Amino acid sequence: MRRRLPSLAAAVTTALALLLTGCSGDGGRTGTDGVIRLSFQSLAWQKESVDANKQLVREWNAAHPDIQVDYVQGSWDNVHDQLLTSFEGGEAPDIIHDASDDLADFAYGGYLADLRTLLPDRLTGDIPQQSWATTTFGDGVYGVPFLQEPKVLIANTKILESSGVRIPTPEKPWSWAEFRQVTEKLTKKGTYGVAWPLKEPVSVTLNLGLSSGGQLFHRGADGKVTIRFDEGDRVMPGTVRDQVNSDGSAARPALGMGGSDTLPGFFGGKYAMVPLGFSYRQQVVEQAPEGFEWTVLPTPAGSGGLAQGVSPQTLSVAEDSPHKKEAVQFIDFLLRPANMVRLARGDWMLPTGTEALEDPALHTEENGWAAGTALARALRPAPAQSVRGYPEWKDKVATPALQEYYSGAIDTEELKKRLVGDGNRVLARYQR
Amino acid sequence: MSLRTGRTARAGQYAALLCYLVFLAFPFLWLISTAFKPARELGSLHPTWIPEDPTLDNFRQAFDEQPLLRAAANSLTAALCAALIAVVIATPMAYVMARHRGRLSTAATGWVVVSQAFPFVLVIIPLFLVLKYLHLINSLWGLILVYVVWSLPFALWMLAGYVRAVPPELEEAAAVDGAGKARILVSVTAPLLAPGIVATALFAFITAWNEFFFALVLLKTPEKQTLPVVLTHFLGAEGVADLGPLAAAAFLATLPSLVLFAVIQKRITGGLTAGAVKH
Numbered sequence: 001m002r003r004r005l006p007s008l009a010a011a012v013t014t015a016l017a018l019l020l021t022g023c024s025g026d027g028g029r030t031g032t033d034g035v036i037r038l039s040f041q042s043l044a045w046q047k048e049s050v051d052a053n054k055q056l057v058r059e060w061n062a063a064h065p066d067i068q069v070d071y072v073q074g075s076w077d078n079v080h081d082q083l084l085t086s087f088e089g090g091e092a093p094d095i096i097h098d099a100s101d102d103l104a105d106f107a108y109g110g111y112l113a114d115l116r117t118l119l120p121d122r123l124t125g126d127i128p129q130q131s132w133a134t135t136t137f138g139d140g141v142y143g144v145p146f147l148q149e150p151k152v153l154i155a156n157t158k159i160l161e162s163s164g165v166r167i168p169t170p171e172k173p174w175s176w177a178e179f180r181q182v183t184e185k186l187t188k189k190g191t192y193g194v195a196w197p198l199k200e201p202v203s204v205t206l207n208l209g210l211s212s213g214g215q216l217f218h219r220g221a222d223g224k225v226t227i228r229f230d231e232g233d234r235v236m237p238g239t240v241r242d243q244v245n246s247d248g249s250a251a252r253p254a255l256g257m258g259g260s261d262t263l264p265g266f267f268g269g270k271y272a273m274v275p276l277g278f279s280y281r282q283q284v285v286e287q288a289p290e291g292f293e294w295t296v297l298p299t300p301a302g303s304g305g306l307a308q309g310v311s312p313q314t315l316s317v318a319e320d321s322p323h324k325k326e327a328v329q330f331i332d333f334l335l336r337p338a339n340m341v342r343l344a345r346g347d348w349m350l351p352t353g354t355e356a357l358e359d360p361a362l363h364t365e366e367n368g369w370a371a372g373t374a375l376a377r378a379l380r381p382a383p384a385q386s387v388r389g390y391p392e393w394k395d396k397v398a399t400p401a402l403q404e405y406y407s408g409a410i411d412t413e414e415l416k417k418r419l420v421g422d423g424n425r426v427l428a429r430y431q432r
Numbered sequence: 433m434s435l436r437t438g439r440t441a442r443a444g445q446y447a448a449l450l451c452y453l454v455f456l457a458f459p460f461l462w463l464i465s466t467a468f469k470p471a472r473e474l475g476s477l478h479p480t481w482i483p484e485d486p487t488l489d490n491f492r493q494a495f496d497e498q499p500l501l502r503a504a505a506n507s508l509t510a511a512l513c514a515a516l517i518a519v520v521i522a523t524p525m526a527y528v529m530a531r532h533r534g535r536l537s538t539a540a541t542g543w544v545v546v547s548q549a550f551p552f553v554l555v556i557i558p559l560f561l562v563l564k565y566l567h568l569i570n571s572l573w574g575l576i577l578v579y580v581v582w583s584l585p586f587a588l589w590m591l592a593g594y595v596r597a598v599p600p601e602l603e604e605a606a607a608v609d610g611a612g613k614a615r616i617l618v619s620v621t622a623p624l625l626a627p628g629i630v631a632t633a634l635f636a637f638i639t640a641w642n643e644f645f646f647a648l649v650l651l652k653t654p655e656k657q658t659l660p661v662v663l664t665h666f667l668g669a670e671g672v673a674d675l676g677p678l679a680a681a682a683f684l685a686t687l688p689s690l691v692l693f694a695v696i697q698k699r700i701t702g703g704l705t706a707g708a709v710k711h
Contacts, residue, residue, distance in 0.1 A: 039652075045668045047497055073654055075664040078645060081553055085649045089560040091569055093652075099669065200670070258671050268477025277670075287475030 036067045036323050038330060041074040041093035043313075046282065049346035056342070060333055067326045069095075080105075087111040092318040094327045100134035100145055101203075101311035101385040107142035108388075113317040114140035118328040123335060131352040134312055134381040143314030146335050147349040149277045150299075150308055150375045151208060152368070153194075154284060157293035159186060159272040170298050170306065170374035176212060176239045179300040183249035186272040195254035195262045195271035196240050201402040202394045204275075206383045207309035208236045212302030216419070217384050224431045225387050227423040229416040235302055237405060238412065245408035255406050267292055275299060278372045279348040285367060296368025298375055306375055309382035312352055350376050389430030397422045460686065466679035467491070474675050490676035491684075494666075500681055502655065503662040508688070510572055510647075510658060511640035514579035518587045518636040519629055521580070526591035527621065531600070541592075544585040552645045560649065570652045578650065579640040587632045594628025595621070630696050638689050659685050 044053045050073070057071045072093055074082070080102055086092040087106065096112075106112050119141070124132075127145060135143035160167065165182045168174045174182060183193025198204060206216060213232030219225050243250035251271060254262055260283060262274045267288055284294055298306055315334070317327045333339070337355035341362065344351040350372060351357055362373045384390040401418040404410045410418075461481070466474065467490055469483040494500060529537045559578065560569070568574025598621055606616045622629075644660040651657050663685060666678035 043669075045665055046674070047493075050497070070653075072652060073657075073665060075648065075661065075667065076669045077664040077667055078648060081556070081645070082649050085556050085560050088557045089564050089569070091560075091564065091652070260672060260675075263475050264477045264479070267475050270477060279668075279672075283475075283672075286471040289472055289475070 035065070036326055037070060038067065038095060038321075038323060038327055039070045039072050039093040040095040040330070041072045041097060043074045043076050043079060043097045044343075044347065045076065046347060049343065052342045052346035056334055056339055060330060067323075067329070069330055083111075087318070087320075090320055092320060094318055094321040094323060095330060096316045096318060098143070098314055098316060099311050100143060100314050101382060103135060103143050103314060103316065104137055104386050104388070106316075107137035107140065111319055112142040113319045113321065113324050114142065115144065115317065115328060116141050118317070118324055119144070120328075120332050123332050126335075126337070126353045126355055128352070128354060130380050131312060134310070134385065135314055135316075137386055143316040144331055144335060145312035145314050145352045146340060147344055147347055148310045148312040148352055148376075148379055149279055149349045150310060150372060150379055151204065151275050152278055152372055152375070153273045153297040153299055154266070154276050154280065154368075155273040155295050155297050156266065156269065156271075157295045159191065159269065160295070163272075168297050168300075170371065173298045173301040173306055176235050176300045176302055180239050180243060180247065180249070183243055183273070184247050187247070187249040191269060192251040192254075192271050193249040194243060194273045194275070195251040195257070195265060196244075196275060196406075197257040197259045197262045198240070198255045198403070198406055199258045199261075200399070201255075201406060202398045203309075203311075203382065205237055205398075205402055208275075208299060209233055210307040210309050210380055210383065211300065211304045212236060213304045215383060217387050217390075225427055227393075227420050227427065229420050232303065234412060237402065237415070239300075241406055241408065244406060252407070255403070263287060273297070278350065278368075281367050282348045294368075296371040298371065306378035307380050308375075308378065310379045311382045311385055313347075313349075350379075387427070389427045392430075393423050393426045397426060463679050463683050463686070466675060467683045469676065471676055490680035493674075494677040494681040494684075497677065498662050498665055498681065499654065500659070500662065500684065503657055503659045504685070504688075506572060506656060507641055507659040507685075510575050510579060511637045513576045514583060514640040515633040515637040517576070517580045518583050519633045522584060522587040522591050522632060523622075523625070523629060524617075526588050527595050527617065529588065530592045530595035541589070544589045547585040556645070556649055559646075563650065569650060570656060572651075572656060575647060575650050575658075576640075578646050579636070579643065582643075582646075583636040583639045587636055590632050590635065591625070591628055594625055594631075597628075598624045634692060634696065637692065641689060 040057065042050075042053045044050045054071055057069050061068050074093075074097065079098060083092065083096065083098070083106065087109070092111070098106075103112065123144065131145040131148070132141060134145050135141055163182075163186050165185055166174075166178075186193035196204075206214075209216065209232065212235035214230070214235065216227055216229065216233050217225050218228055240250065244252055244255065251265070254265070254271070259274075259276045259280055262271060262276070263280075263283060265271045266274050266284075278296075281296065288294065299308060315331045317324050317331070321327055334343070335353065337353055337359065340351040340353045340356035341359045344356065345361060350362070356362075357373060357376050361369070363370045384394075387393075397418060401410070401415055401422075405412075405415040465479075465481055465483060468486045468488070470485055470487045470489060473479070473483060473485065525540075529540055563569050563574045563578070566574070568577065602620055602624070603616050606620045611619065642660060643658075644664070647658040647661050648664075651661065663678065663681055666674045666681065668674075
């Protein structure tokens with residue numbers, strides 16, 4: 001045994017050394033042949049989306065032999081820390097896929113290139129101003145918003161039609177008061193009118209709050225942001241709280257769920273409607289039992305109409321990239337209207353581009369595409385995404401306060417006290 | 433204690449153990465069940481333990497969409513190297529810490545405890561810069577170096593405990609018989625430490641095998657990514673997941689650790705020095 005041990009160790013060491021051959025780092029960004037090499041870190045994860053991205057990179061590389069793009073598969077998990085480390089280490093990808101609500105720190109930190117002078121007029125003109133606002137920090141534009149996801153109501157068609165309630169359309173949506181009445185009417189033995197998956201309650205509350213004129217965060221003339229909890233801010237959370245605690249028309253257990261967790265109950269007829277992101281339709285298509293009929297409805301409207309906040313997915317360029325111009329050329333190619341449609345369909349989301357939104361493929365009734373596309377014009381920047389101190393306010397103040405409010409543990413006054421009083425103290429620390 | 437009371441206590445102990453085993457096994461069994469379920473069963477309101485219509489589609493999809501074998505080979509390389517190097521370094525250090533009590537030994541123990549308190553996020557940027565300086569970014573060697581350094585304090589602390597459990601009388605007896613220091617270490621102490629070395633290697637291996645964040649940050653090209661990083665490619669934003677293929681891939685990723693435990697658990701739990709010394 002003792003004699004075998006050294007030979008075994010030697011064998012293992014040799015095998016590992018062989019395995020490690022070729023494991024060392026790679027080179028720079030411009031090859032000796034003069035070919036510019038750009039790295040594109042994509043966070044696409046669904047097969048159709050990954051395929052679409054890779055295919056577009058192949059098409060670009062075939063058409064541009066002097067500017068080659070390397071596709072790097074990133075991950076939404078821990079993307080902020082991963083990017084921050086790469087920026088600090090001077091090893092960031094040239095072209096960066098992220099979401100607008102994650103860009104503020106990078107933009108203010110000087111890690112991202114200001115794209116204003118680099119973007120072609122075609123792209124600037126194609127994407128509406130409200131979308132550009134999501135990537136504008138200070139005076140600069142630090143990303144190109146290209147995919148967005150509104151919240152919609154995904155409804156069980158049979159339950160809805162048999163109840164006799166008015167079916168809302170983007171032209172004539174339900175008001176919040178009507179929505180509350182409808183969910184009461186849809187609630188029967190074993191069926192709740194709605195299931196609100198509010199495991200992460202803050203962004204949903206802020207984004208849907210825009211429909212009733214809610215804003216919560218108000219920027220003063222001095223540029224400082226303060227929090228107010230006005231009448232418009234109360235409508236959406238008040239409706240949900242009443243549905244759960246007074247009417248019994250919203251399932252209480254769903255308050256602690258993520259979106260996917262509500263789907264089995266939805267398929268099983270336990271919930272007549274679930275408010276979910278537009279891309280959840282893919283899961284519905286894949287997982288719904290045979291013969292299950294569903295439809296996509298707009299979320300309720302208020303004094304702000306169908307407005308709701310979104311944080312689009314974005315493409316940015318690293319400030320350290322030596323080839324910013326070429327990187328933006330690639331982004332421009334990737335976001336040509338036809339390509340933007342391919343990316344949007346791959347991710348089951350909406351494109352931001354005006355021309356892409358007119359594509360017939362996004363106006364089909366199949367899988368609710370048309371209903372979602374009709375909401376595109378009402379989408380606005382998520383209220384708090386550029387507010388410094390928002391992440392701390394969200395985690396330490398708003399999330400516990402809203403969870404307690406929705407479950408009925410605290411009333412509106414206490415919610416206001418926490419969101420505003422505690423919240424402004426948090427923001428003040430960031431705005432000294 | 434009467435015979436009857438003893439039996440009742442024993443039954444209670446077994447019941448508690450059973451509950452604990454169920455608690456431990458539940459997530460893994462659920463993972464297996466999910467891995468073999470078709471998409472429509474995953475959305476069922478009344479899920480069953482045994483898939484009604486078992487399928488291998490999730491495994492096919494997982495292998496089609498992600499380079500699982502290549503990622504597993506990378507993980508295996510990193511974990512084996514890290515375990516091997518950590519043990520080779522930690523064993524003599526642990527011996528010194530355990531046998532030669534002094535200021536250095538106390539300081540080393542303090543360092544071990546303190547080093548466990550730093551979260552990944554705190555050290556990652558300086559670490560990244562150091563590795564960049566050494567041209568070890570996007571290199572499995574760099575990752576292995578990080579894993580060795582990361583697992584070394586605990587490995588050291590763990591092995592020192594095993595060394596203390598080896599009676600010094602055995603070494604003294606060998607010395608009386610004329611054995612030198614090196615001979616004592618190789619022929620007397622090291623064989624008795626085998627279970628401890630195996631346990632420590634296992635700890636270092638599993639730490640490296642499961643590690644995600646360092647691998648995510650330090651490795652850039654897809655060809656070098658490890659299994660935990662590749663598994664996150666089945667996850668989207670806000671916790672949305674491609675559940676079936678994720679479960680299938682995660683199940684496969686768990687197997688090496690399980691097999692390793694099954695093979696060497698006897699060495700870990702076996703008597704260390706039973707009968708070595710007659711008191």
